[in-house]
Amino acid sequence: MRAFDFIIVGSGSAGSVVAERLSASGRHSVLVLEAGGSDRRFFVQMPLGYGKTFYDKSVNWMYRAESDPGLGGNADYWPRGKVLGGSSSINAMVYVRGAREDFDEWRERGNPGWGHDDLLPIFRALEDHDGPAKSLGHGGPVHVTDCSGLFHPLANQILKAAQEAGLPYNADFNGATQEGTGPFQLTTKNGRRMSAARAFLRPAMKRANVTVFTGAMVQRVTFKDKRATGVEFIRNGQTETVTAGREVILCGGSVNSPQLLELSGIGDATRLQQLGIPVVQANSQVGENLQDHLGINYTYRANVASLNQVLRPWWGKMLVGIEYLLLRTGPLSISMNQGGGFFRTDPSRSRPNMQLYFQAFSTVRPKEGERPILTPDPWPGFSIGLSNCRPTSVGSIHIRSDNPLEAPRIAPNAFSTEHDVAEMLDAVKFLRKIAGTPTLSKLIVEELLPGPDCRSDEDLITDFRKRSGTVYHPVSTCRMGPDPTQSVVDPRLRVHGVERLRVIDCSIFPNIISGNTNAAAMMVGAKGASLVLEELA
Incomplete structure (x- = not known):
């Protein structure tokens, strides 16, 4: 039985940061357990390769949520990273911290040290921005690329149209305000994806005090009374146990962290007893409070060239492939979401409640049972997408059995409040504006989706229920808070009721933030690691 000072479960956006920070002094031994494999794969490193990894089970958990009445009965597809770097290795790379008010709400919920002004220096220390935006930091491990000069001409036209519709130009969504439209900042560097693994874990792996096991499926955290002592995991078909001299830290994200807590006996007592799992600490909040951003695209056939004409034919793929291999430039070197923005569906709102995405291509996701591949349409086309920033619908994630290999039950409970339905209705109307x-x-030659016959409020609601889905930002299933009856971890990210066990990932968000969650997940990793180190001093 091997022993380490710290055992980190999960190598994603937060886990990679935690591993780097806890090992930096050289005084502590760190073991990182990752269920997936290496991130040294071409389509992981190539930015636009996420079109391939989106349905690649070798790097993706490829979860399927429960049939959801709010989504017209659809069982939504939930890709999550199963690879070094986690979802930061397969995401769309948009770098948005979140709004000031989001983090101030965290602090006001009884979490001192988690307000915007507390967290801003942590964000800036992570960042290495190559553009003119003064809000982002320089010299940090996460390179953030300004892609304003990389726009496809059609994306520029969508940006111009959004301004004609009344939205101001905004060159920096991480600046003083999110409102407006402009280019996204991306986690890339020199034409390669800047995942958390590349920024943090790979440098840490060069240290003698860091050990990384891939293909390691953790079954449970082990306890002596109410003190975490280590973990049990399966690797190469064998069950292994390792011990933690100081702490076990869960960084599995909003799906896998609550799953592992429940498998380890921390969760709703009745649920665990029904599954034959001995209760270590009863906490009915584990797996609850799930929030996620829901998105939809409106898709159009165009009379000018789009990326479809480059990315669909074999000769186009060959040309952009050669450009990428030789120069690390071209459409393969950036995200498909080149630009977007934030807007208010009602001018009386104090801040934006919707996010926009501009895509100079069009494609239709395969339906359940169809070949899992994303292919551009054979005609010129583009999409304008949007997602809600602060939905009020709340779902849950829970284990189905005591088998760690069985996917948990994901119940998003989408569009279950009148608030969420009403603001999405206003938002899709703005897309048509x-x-x-x-x-x-x-x-525009024609609107392909939802199509010109979809006009009434009733039809629009029916359409966005059927076609909306996750934009891959699930949070809050191990919510942070001071009250153990309303949260899973305390403001220092320690699991309520037990010792030497923390959760450090986006599952601890007290509430969802406005925008993409990857930047905030890395910030949580840095903040959480600092809390651990403070207690060692």
Whole structure:
């Protein structure tokens, strides 16, 4: 039985940061357990390769949520990273910290040290921005690329149309305000993905005090009374046990962290007893409070060239492939979401409640049972997407059995509040306002999805229930808070009721933030590691 000072379960956006920070002094031995494999794969490193990894079970958990009445009965597809770097190795790379008010709400919920002004220096220390935006940091491990000069001409036209629809230009969504439209900042460097593994874990792996096991499926945390002592995991078909001299730290994200807590006997007592799992600490909040951003695309056939004409034919793929291999430039070197923005569905709102995404290509996701591949349409086309920033619908994630290899039950409970339905209705109407501007209307041949026959409020609601889905930002299933009856971890990220066990990942968010969650997940990793180190001093 091997022993380490710290055992980290999960090598994703937060786990990679935690591993780097806890090992930096050289005084502590660190073991990182990752269920997936290496991130040294071409389609992981190539930014646009996420079109391939989206349905690749070798790097992706490929979860399927429960049939959801709020989504017209659909069982939504939930890709999550199963690879070094976790979801930061397969995501769309958009770097948005979140709004100031989001983090101030965290602090106001009884979490001192988690307000915007507390966290801003942590964000800036992580960042290495190559553009003119003064809000982002320089010299940190996470390179953030300004892609304003990489826009496809059609994406520029969508951006112009959004301004004609009344949205101001915003060159920096991490600046003073999120409102407006402009280019996204991306986690890439020199044409390669800047995942958390590349920024943090790979440098840490060069240290003698860091050990990383891939292909290690953790079954449970082991306890002596209410003190975490280590973990049990399966690797190469064998069950192994390792012990932690100081702490076990769960960094599995909003799906796998609550799953492992329940498998380890921490969760709703009745649920665990029904599954034959001995209760270590009863906490009915484990796996509850799930929040996620829901998105939808409106798709158009165009009369000008889009990326479809480059990325669909074999010769186009060959040309952009050669460009990427030789120069690390071209459409393969950036995200498909080149730009977007934030807007208010009601001017009386104090801040934006919707996020936009501009895509100079169009494709239709395969339905359940169809071949799992994303292929551009054979005609020129583009999409304008949106997602809600702060939905009020709340779902849950729970284990189905005591088998760690069985996927948990994901119940998003989407569009279950009138608030969420009403603001999405207003939002999709605004998409058509953008499409109807002078700039875009002359480029559009027809609206393909949902189509011109979808006009009434009832039809629009039916459509977005059927076609909306996760934009891959699940949070809050191990919510942070001071009250153990309303949360899973305390403000220092220690699991309530037990010792030497923390959760450090996006599952601890007290509430969902406005925008993409990868930046905030890395921040939580850095903040959480600092809390651990403070207690060692």
